[in-house]
Amino acid sequence: MESAEVVARNRRYWEALAPHRLGESIEFFEAGGSALNSDELDAVGDVRGRRVLQLACSVGDEALTFARLGAEVVAVDLAPGHLATGRAKAEALGLAVDFREQDMMALAPELTGFDLIFISWGGICWVPDLTRWAADLASRLAPGGVLVISEHHPLWEVLTVTAPMRVTGNYFAPARDGYSDPLKAPQITRELGDDIPSRSYVWSLGAVVTAVLNAGLTLRSLQEFAEPDMYADLGDQAGHLPATYLLTAVR
Numbered sequence: 481m482e483s484a485e486v487v488a489r490n491r492r493y494w495e496a497l498a499p500h501r502l503g504e505s506i507e508f509f510e511a512g513g514s515a516l517n518s519d520e521l522d523a524v525g526d527v528r529g530r531r532v533l534q535l536a537c538s539v540g541d542e543a544l545t546f547a548r549l550g551a552e553v554v555a556v557d558l559a560p561g562h563l564a565t566g567r568a569k570a571e572a573l574g575l576a577v578d579f580r581e582q583d584m585m586a587l588a589p590e591l592t593g594f595d596l597i598f599i600s601w602g603g604i605c606w607v608p609d610l611t612r613w614a615a616d617l618a619s620r621l622a623p624g625g626v627l628v629i630s631e632h633h634p635l636w637e638v639l640t641v642t643a644p645m646r647v648t649g650n651y652f653a654p655a656r657d658g659y660s661d662p663l664k665a666p667q668i669t670r671e672l673g674d675d676i677p678s679r680s681y682v683w684s685l686g687a688v689v690t691a692v693l694n695a696g697l698t699l700r701s702l703q704e705f706a707e708p709d710m711y712a713d714l715g716d717q718a719g720h721l722p723a724t725y726l727l728t729a730v731r
């Protein structure tokens with residue numbers, strides 16, 4: 481499937497979910513809530529006065545958190561419905577975020593010179609060409625700028641953890657049409673059903689690291705984390721497998 485066709489299909493998929501996917505409430509942010517966890521906050525460092533680009537920002541919760549921390553934020557997503565939710569939240573909270581409807585594979589030329597480019601939680605799986613994507617992002621970082629990827633671990637993506645545990649994806653064949661395990665699909669589809677076509681990609685850690693290095697970036701850290709809730713059916717061993725990862729690379 482051509483990249484443009486993948487993107488068009490996925491825009492339809494995400495637009496269909498948009499009215500049902502609202503993210504954190506205004507009250508959550510007013511109470512001082514952060515959409516970034518402590519490992520992510522450590523990885524991004526002090527963002528005050530920094531230029532931040534968030535990719536696949538969805539309804540903007542992390543972008544709003546960056547803005548609240550004092551960053552100058554551009555947040556891009558394919559789906560206008562998600563961006564509209566993000567804009568409404570920003571307005572309600574009095575925060576400035578430049579939300580833009582953009583395909584992260586074809587960003588506008590002026591989106592460049594960033595101190596931080598951030599993508600998370602079901603973002604990288606929508607990248608159809610990892611090598612081209614990483615090279616493009618490297619060129620949009622200011623010297624010393626940092627790329628942070630905080631994601632579901634690809635091993636978790638290919639395992640279905642019910643008894644007996646099954647391998648329902650191929651770690652070495654990234655393209656995935658729809659989801660054979662509903663727990664890997666966007667959470668809202670567990671209520672709505674998931675019959676709208678989508679094409680996503682499970683990128684192995686090796687593929688991600690190789691793309692980042694080929695883009696000329698320097699790998700600063702690659703952490704893998706247990707998240708027992710994501711393997712709940714494994715009982716005592718739920719913490720024995722990696723569930724998420726956090727990669728930081730610098731230009």
Ligand SMILES: C[S@@+](CC[C@H](N)C(=O)[O-])C[C@H]1O[C@@H](n2cnc3c(N)ncnc32)[C@H](O)[C@@H]1O
Binds near residue numbers: 537562599603606
């Ligand atoms: C699971 S959400 C992103 C996760 C976000 N960090 C969050 O926690 O809400 C995936 C998002 O990727 C967006 N997306 C998919 N393909 C994209 C593309 N090619 N360019 C930009 N955004 C894309 C979708 O519209 C959707 O909002």
